[in-house]
Amino acid sequence: MTLLTLGLAEQFRAQIAANCLWPQTLIATAAVQNVVAGDDGMRAARRPEIMADAAMWLLDQDVASTTGECHIDADVLRRAGVTDLSAYASVEGTQESDLELDLFVDTF
Numbered sequence: 591m592t593l594l595t596l597g598l599a600e601q602f603r604a605q606i607a608a609n610c611l612w613p614q615t616l617i618a619t620a621a622v623q624n625v626v627a628g629d630d631g632m633r634a635a636r637r638p639e640i641m642a643d644a645a646m647w648l649l650d651q652d653v654a655s656t657t658g659e660c661h662i663d664a665d666v667l668r669r670a671g672v673t674d675l676s677a678y679a680s681v682e683g684t685q686e687s688d689l690e691l692d693l694f695v696d697t698f
Contacts, residue, residue: 592660599658607657611645614664615689618680627690633681634690636663640678643667662695 591610598608616622616635627634644666648656664675675686 595660596658603654603657605653607648607651607653609648609657610660611641611648611666612660612662612694613641613692614662614695615692617641617692631690633684634688635680636675636678636689637680640664640667640675643672644670 595608595610598606602608613636616627616631617638617640618632618635619638622631622635640663644661644663647666647670648661667675676684679689
């Protein structure tokens, strides 16, 4: 997906923005529940709304200034001014240290 995004960003640089958006942690979805990590994974995940909010912020940016980039949802929201991501925890009271990194992310 990343290589495709970079190619699209270059080919259509003046017309559209093409970016990747990856989750920093597991996202509480049916796939995580049923295939990846079960109940433990759901407790160590963030709600899908974090991806939606990060995508909305990216979509609101100027095409010329935000294209051909790979973003992490939490980093995007921090750039948008969100300093407390605890509202996105799938289980209230979950600490950031209790969250499970996404399969393709290696550090917080």
